[in-house]
Amino acid sequence: MEKFVTLTSVAAPLPEADVDTDIIFPARFLLLLDKAGLGKHLFHERRHRPDGTSTDFVLNVPLFNEAKILVADANFGSGSSREQAVWALADFGIRCVIAPSFGEIFYSNCFKNGVLPIVITGEAHANALAAAASGEPFSIDLERQTVTLPNGPSLSFEIDPYRKAALMLGLDEIGEILAQDADDIAAFEKRHRASQPWLFLDDGRLDSLFSQTDKA
Amino acid sequence: MSALTLYDKVWQQHVVKDYDDGTSLLYIDRHLVQEVSSPQAFAGLVAEGRNLVRPAAHIAVADHAVPTRLRHLPLPDGLASRQVSRLEANCERFGVHYIGMNDNRHGIVHVIGPELGFTLPGMTLVCGDSHTSTHGAFGAIAFGIGASECECVFATQTLRQKKQKTMRVTLNGALQPGVAVKDIILALIAKIGTNGGVGHAIEYAGPAIATLSMEARMTLCNMSIEAGSRVGMVAPDQTTLNYVRGRKLAPTPDMQAAAEAHWLSLRSDADARFDREVELDVSALVPHVSWGTNPGETAPVSDRIPDPALEADPVRRAKMERSLKYMALEPGMKLDEIAIDRVFIGSCTNGRIEDLRLAAKVVEGRHVASTVAGIVVPGSATVRIQAEAEGLDRIFKDAGFEWRDSGCSMCVAMNDDRLAPGERCASTSNRNFEGRQGQGGRTHLMSPVMAAAAAISGHLVDVRTLGKSA
Numbered sequence: 001m002e003k004f005v006t007l008t009s010v011a012a013p014l015p016e017a018d019v020d021t022d023i024i025f026p027a028r029f030l031l032l033l034d035k036a037g038l039g040k041h042l043f044h045e046r047r048h049r050p051d052g053t054s055t056d057f058v059l060n061v062p063l064f065n066e067a068k069i070l071v072a073d074a075n076f077g078s079g080s081s082r083e084q085a086v087w088a089l090a091d092f093g094i095r096c097v098i099a100p101s102f103g104e105i106f107y108s109n110c111f112k113n114g115v116l117p118i119v120i121t122g123e124a125h126a127n128a129l130a131a132a133a134s135g136e137p138f139s140i141d142l143e144r145q146t147v148t149l150p151n152g153p154s155l156s157f158e159i160d161p162y163r164k165a166a167l168m169l170g171l172d173e174i175g176e177i178l179a180q181d182a183d184d185i186a187a188f189e190k191r192h193r194a195s196q197p198w199l200f201l202d203d204g205r206l207d208s209l210f211s212q213t214d215k216a
Numbered sequence: 217m218s219a220l221t222l223y224d225k226v227w228q229q230h231v232v233k234d235y236d237d238g239t240s241l242l243y244i245d246r247h248l249v250q251e252v253s254s255p256q257a258f259a260g261l262v263a264e265g266r267n268l269v270r271p272a273a274h275i276a277v278a279d280h281a282v283p284t285r286l287r288h289l290p291l292p293d294g295l296a297s298r299q300v301s302r303l304e305a306n307c308e309r310f311g312v313h314y315i316g317m318n319d320n321r322h323g324i325v326h327v328i329g330p331e332l333g334f335t336l337p338g339m340t341l342v343c344g345d346s347h348t349s350t351h352g353a354f355g356a357i358a359f360g361i362g363a364s365e366c367e368c369v370f371a372t373q374t375l376r377q378k379k380q381k382t383m384r385v386t387l388n389g390a391l392q393p394g395v396a397v398k399d400i401i402l403a404l405i406a407k408i409g410t411n412g413g414v415g416h417a418i419e420y421a422g423p424a425i426a427t428l429s430m431e432a433r434m435t436l437c438n439m440s441i442e443a444g445s446r447v448g449m450v451a452p453d454q455t456t457l458n459y460v461r462g463r464k465l466a467p468t469p470d471m472q473a474a475a476e477a478h479w480l481s482l483r484s485d486a487d488a489r490f491d492r493e494v495e496l497d498v499s500a501l502v503p504h505v506s507w508g509t510n511p512g513e514t515a516p517v518s519d520r521i522p523d524p525a526l527e528a529d530p531v532r533r534a535k536m537e538r539s540l541k542y543m544a545l546e547p548g549m550k551l552d553e554i555a556i557d558r559v560f561i562g563s564c565t566n567g568r569i570e571d572l573r574l575a576a577k578v579v580e581g582r583h584v585a586s587t588v589a590g591i592v593v594p595g596s597a598t599v600r601i602q603a604e605a606e607g608l609d610r611i612f613k614d615a616g617f618e619w620r621d622s623g624c625s626m627c628v629a630m631n632d633d634r635l636a637p638g639e640r641c642a643s644t645s646n647r648n649f650e651g652r653q654g655q656g657g658r659t660h661l662m663s664p665v666m667a668a669a670a671a672i673s674g675h676l677v678d679v680r681t682l683g684k685s686a
């Protein structure tokens with residue numbers, strides 16, 4: 001995964017609450033099988049008119065069409081768990097989303113893809129939105145957990161330590177678990193199987209269920 | 217030891233280890249695999265040369281992209297066809313059991329998990345789909361995950377998670393006739409907001425819960441994510457045990473007594489503390505419909521569309537204005553005068569046998585309005601077969617509905633069933649987001665009986681007044 005340490009970029013303002021993942025990445029493009037190239041469909045309905053022409057949506061505006069930061073509003077990324085929403089943002093070039101609150105699954109998906117979601121609320125968020133509109137660059141320092149706005153003030157943000165580390169080091173979480181916790185998992189599984197054996201279908205029940213010709 | 221909630225107990229029983237940063241490695245008992253969130257997860261395994269560690273912990277089915285008619289023919293959409301065959305091929309390669317589109321056990325993941333007894337009380341269950349909260353109706357910790365997390369479960373059978381806070385929603389009183397559990401959850405979301413549950417595992421409790429069937433509890437837990445909460449749960453009771461007994465993957469007879477005793481021990485201790493408490497008197501509820509573009513923008517069907525000008529919060533006001541513009545509605549309009557073009561009865565929220573029985577009762581002996589096209593999509597083949605055995609398909613067809621095969625259908629615009637731009641739909645699904653049912657389509661969420669009544673009337677209507685002069 002691409003590391004995230006610092007980032008300096010203009011920030012595209014999107015002052016709209018409840019931008020769900022269906023808006024970020026419409027369902028019909030979920031049929032695509034690869035992560036690469038999904039940026040084309042990011043905010044598809046907002047960026048394109050039905051006749052194919054471009055709208056004046058913020059990411060279409062020359063000032064912001066290469067923004068690496070998005071300043072969004074409350075409940076950004078709510079709804080569907082589709083990780084395509086984050087893949088599309090990342091593919092478009094967005095590495096950081098700033099909002100007062102996020103949909104939980106979206107928030108978690110960001111960290112798997114080198115995208116930093118930053119929670120900033122209240123007046124600080126209002127300032128960030130206003131500053132974004134100026135088109136001057138923001139600077140983000142993950143180590144120090146700060147967002148520095150173009151007009152000066154530095155806003156600090158909270159982030160879980162393990163998520164911070166994962167982003168800064170570009171950690172492969174699955175690799176880490178396999179390397180460090182495999183024995184613990186095996187030991188747990190043994191105890192778990194002994195105490196709740198009905199949870200395990202390796203006894204062939206699944207095979208026998210599926211060997212029946214239960215066709216319509 | 218201090219008193220524990222249902223969530224605390226199931227959580228504790230699945231912690232492999234606690235890391236010193238406040239997160240835990242959680243063991244995942246089962247995973248439902250579907251075509252949309254799995255291709256990239258399988259591709260990740262291949263790219264890293266990793267194994268899928270416990271194939272018997274997964275079952276797979278294609279539900280989102282499949283058509284709901286003419287299923288014996290090749291899929292008409294090349295992309296959908298490719299996605300479904302990719303799932304089949306991945307399952308073959310990694311030894312995961314796959315349920316085909318024409319199999320009698322086919323259906324929406326969240327409908328077939330419980331039907332097969334794959335979903336059991338007290339387990340951890342995940343799926344690359346946000347409505348995995350449905351399975352919490354059994355007293356499981358069940359939550360939606362992204363594709364990267366699906367890959368992690370494939371490869372490690374665990375997820376690194378932070379424990380959620382807890383919220384108890386106590387439901388008092390009893391529902392009035394014509395009012396459904398869908399109205400409870402819509403009213404709850406309108407009350408606490410679409411992010412009211414963020415960071416919390418919800419437990420639904422109280423006297424009203426005891427009387428609810430498993431189907432109704434699933435509807436409730438299903439839409440927890442619409443309140444922002446990944447997890448919604450109900451403590452296992454006799455209703456739960458009765459539902460699970462005899463299911464194909466339920467505990468074998470030699471394990472049944474121990475399993476059931478364990479499940480009944482999971483209920484929250486009497487003195488357990490929740491981080492947040494919410495109460496709702498369901499006896500005062502009336503049928504609800506959504507008017508906007510998120511499930512919190514919902515009101516009693518007898519109300520008028522609210523006026524954004526009266527909303528003090530500027531962000532909310534802007535959102536309401538945007539919703540009304542998208543929905544082509546004006547403040548002050550009466551909700552029960554809104555005409556509709558389409559009706560969708562189905563989805564993992566309301567595509568179960570009980571939902572179809574209730575809707576059929578409303579349409580029996582009546583006919584869908586001439587201006588409306590309605591489809592009924594059973595949530596699974598099992599539901600379809602049961603409904604056909606009871607003659608429900610006849611009732612719907614005689615009333616002018618189309619009767620379909622199982623799948624997500626018009627809940628999500630990624631198969632052949634979708635709204636045309638500008639079309640307005642009365643829908644029993646769970647999301648009324650912009651474009652959710654098709655580009656430019658407009659969705660009003662409601663219960664199955666309310667959708668049935670809307671189909672007959674041609675407009676949103678209080679099902680309790682159907683057939684009576686206003």
Ligand code: SF4
Pocket residue numbers: 279280324325326345347563564565623624625627628645646
């Ligand atoms: S029916 Fe709708 S909400 Fe349920 S799994 Fe399918 S697409 Fe998702």
